[in-house]
Amino acid sequence: MTKSLFDSVTVGKLDLPNRLAMSPMTRSRSYDGLASDLMVEYYAQRASAGLIITEGIQPSVVGQGSINTPGLHSDEQVESWRKVTDAVHERGGRIFAQLWHSGRVAHPSLYPDGRLPVAPSAVPSGGQMVGHAGEQLDHPTPRALTLEEIAETIADFASAARNTMAAGFDGIELHAANGYLIHQFLSDNVNLRDDEYGEPARFALDVAQAVAEAIGPERTGIRLSPGNPYNGIEESDPAGLYTALLRALRPDLAYVHLLEIGDRSLTEQLRAAWPGTLVLNPHTGRSPVAGMFASAEEAEAALPVADVVALGGLWLANPDLPARIRARGPYNEPDPQTFYGGDHHGYTDYPTLAG
Numbered sequence: 001m002t003k004s005l006f007d008s009v010t011v012g013k014l015d016l017p018n019r020l021a022m023s024p025m026t027r028s029r030s031y032d033g034l035a036s037d038l039m040v041e042y043y044a045q046r047a048s049a050g051l052i053i054t055e056g057i058q059p060s061v062v063g064q065g066s067i068n069t070p071g072l073h074s075d076e077q078v079e080s081w082r083k084v085t086d087a088v089h090e091r092g093g094r095i096f097a098q099l100w101h102s103g104r105v106a107h108p109s110l111y112p113d114g115r116l117p118v119a120p121s122a123v124p125s126g127g128q129m130v131g132h133a134g135e136q137l138d139h140p141t142p143r144a145l146t147l148e149e150i151a152e153t154i155a156d157f158a159s160a161a162r163n164t165m166a167a168g169f170d171g172i173e174l175h176a177a178n179g180y181l182i183h184q185f186l187s188d189n190v191n192l193r194d195d196e197y198g199e200p201a202r203f204a205l206d207v208a209q210a211v212a213e214a215i216g217p218e219r220t221g222i223r224l225s226p227g228n229p230y231n232g233i234e235e236s237d238p239a240g241l242y243t244a245l246l247r248a249l250r251p252d253l254a255y256v257h258l259l260e261i262g263d264r265s266l267t268e269q270l271r272a273a274w275p276g277t278l279v280l281n282p283h284t285g286r287s288p289v290a291g292m293f294a295s296a297e298e299a300e301a302a303l304p305v306a307d308v309v310a311l312g313g314l315w316l317a318n319p320d321l322p323a324r325i326r327a328r329g330p331y332n333e334p335d336p337q338t339f340y341g342g343d344h345h346g347y348t349d350y351p352t353l354a355g
Contacts, residue, residue, distance in 0.1 A: 012218035012254035016050035023325030030070035034080035045319035047093030058098025063100020085168030103181030104142035171219035179231025225259035280306035
């Protein structure tokens, strides 16, 4: 039987009314580390998604890697996110929080004590970030995590996951993609360790296990981006690496979320290795952020391999996306000038079909 984007589907213990997920997208509108009233409106507008996955949320102070991004490691942050989840649930939606530790993709100016960012090994990304004054800041050479600090970082993820439950989220997604900390452990060129965490999948598996134990595997998802070179990552054998990882992950996790980088055959191979629910952010282009701009047609074409399809830019500009896909458009075009930072312009002011 042919699947439709508008079929219901069960993810973990959630019954989704459709197979359209909203992909995590950093929007940089948290100016004090909290979820703002503007963010409440933004997510509530998109509650018709089968599942909303939030922007990346740092699980600790040192997990932050960009300006104006929110956290989930304080009571005040938990309370601010409760307003978001309440608003989404009041409109009949479901929402997972993406937990995002940036690792080496960061800068001392983000931290009150000016510490260095951390990574598996002391290897710089070669990239930059935007500072608070709009300046470009080079990512410094990070400090390699000690074994004790790795244990503390895993505990931070578990603590933040418990905070997501206190904030009313339906679950969490671990960000193990796009060159951030968990992905750094998976890489050939950043993980140069000679201890047990030199085994590429070990950190990802330990974080996933700790979070699953903290909140339940049915509330725990993980995002991966096989073959993605974003943020200076190198992987010599993505097929072998991720096949082994998927076979080692506990199969009762809510889902695995793959960001596809132009290779459907790799996606099909990894689908065969994963017995659980697969969320796919599809794209056949080679851009590291290609999935941000996947089309409705690409979403439909992904259904033979995916259980749920995650889209980015279309959700950003079309808060009523399921209605627009049913109507075959028209679609609002996203404004790149308003992607990161700013006010409601290009954030909560995109029109709906209903006006």
